[in-house]
Amino acid sequence: MGWFFTGQPQEKQEMDIWLLILLSLSSATAITLILYQAANHRTKKRRLPPGPPSVPILGNLFWLWRSLQELESILRELHSRYGPIVTLHVGSRRAIFISDRTLAHRALIEHGATFSDRLATRFSGDTQRIISSATYGPLWRLLRRNLISEILHSPRVKLYAHGRAWVLQVLTNHLRSQADSNDAGAVTAMESFQFAMFCLLVLMCFGEKLDEKAIKDIEIATRRLLLYANKLNVLAFAPRISRYIFWNRIKTALQMRQAQIELFVPLIKARKEYKNHPQHKNEEERYVYSYVDSLLDMEIPEEGGRKLTEEEMVSLCSEFLTAGTDTTSTALQWIMANLVKHQGIQAKLLEEIERVVGKDEKEIKEEDLQRMPYLKAVILEGLRRHPPAHFVVPHKVTEDVTLDGYLIPRNASINFMVAEMSWDGKVWEEPMEFKPERFLAGGSGEGVDITGSREIKMMPFGVGRRICPGLGLAMLHLEYFVANLVREFEWKAVDGEEVDLSEKPEFTVVMKRPLRACILPRRRPCGEAL
Incomplete structure (x- = not known):
């Protein structure tokens, strides 16, 4: 993009840019029309899933543009009209939305290999080298296996018990400080939840308890890039053209990415130095085995056994922090x-x-959680009623396949409507009510399999080969923090305010009005004089 800046007057530069765009659009239109007609001819005998009328090139975009924020309600209307599987056209691309749990099971479990690729908007090549968006193949298997075996395996997770206790103390101190700063004892909990989860994931990622400023800097850089990524969704429409029209957005995202690199790389280098000097390994209180340690040891057989680059490790660390922080803190807020x-x-x-x-134990230990079925029911009901993500990351199929009698064409975007499956009235009585008892003996959710391997009743972590690898860790964190927060404080509505459960889409689906609550300590803080 640097060739735009040639020293010519700005007006001349802008005229040249728009001339280029118009020429590109004209060429692309002609080519796309030819391809569109060819594609229609090929699929004439095999019907796509139904959907609203579309026009060549523009697809349904002119119709959707009026209400992108209302996409979910629009899709509900379309599903009521056309059935459980619907096609939309975004430019020349097809996006297929599935709301039925039986069809989702057929796609993700029975035809798992075919539906296991991912479709992701990219502005940097490194996004093809992270677990959530890597092509289904050897590299994806290597990255996922490393994460599960080195960090998320049960014995490894237990090593971070002291980290969870530390973060619990950080969280309760933050909440107490907020409550003490006003007469009502009120807290706005989400900021404290996000920071606490970020502290824990930073420890697991980089293996060190960083100070509050360092953690805040990492959190700000990561969240800025994460939220700004929504502005890059426009690149999905005619990407070869839109990347020139919206080059300034790409430039901004790359600047944010560079800021993240500058924060992460010194931490990665510090871990490399630590690993190369065994005499430092006596500092067990400060250092623990980390995700970065596992990445430093990784080799890619398909690429001559080479090591990961620092920028590839930055991408994987960013994914690790994001996946473990936003979804968990969002779910925690909904439950509380x-x-x-x-x-x-x-x-x-x-x-x-x-x-x-x-009543006298200082802390609820992780082994205690296994004896709390009602706690587990509360967590499951929170994830069912308020799944943090209402759609999984879009899948794509590796070859043309037939589903429910319809053609699912290769490279189409396949989207699964998580919330619709969790609110299916055929499975859940009064699905919009919050009733943990449904997951206890005799309830409709008794023994529910949230992995969806037997059948799908809810899929807050996705289902099939691309199911979230952090499912077990997320459940542990939610159970641990909910139990300790309820034991530590009585949570009540602020006088004159009602809890508003309206939703708002961000990276996850969050509360439109963040939770404000009055917290009353149930016990004296450790060390406080009687």
């Missing part, structure tokens, strides 16, 4: 909001906690 709204559920949960651990 429902416990504030439903005081009877909170009281029942506290009764179970105190029955299992008593």
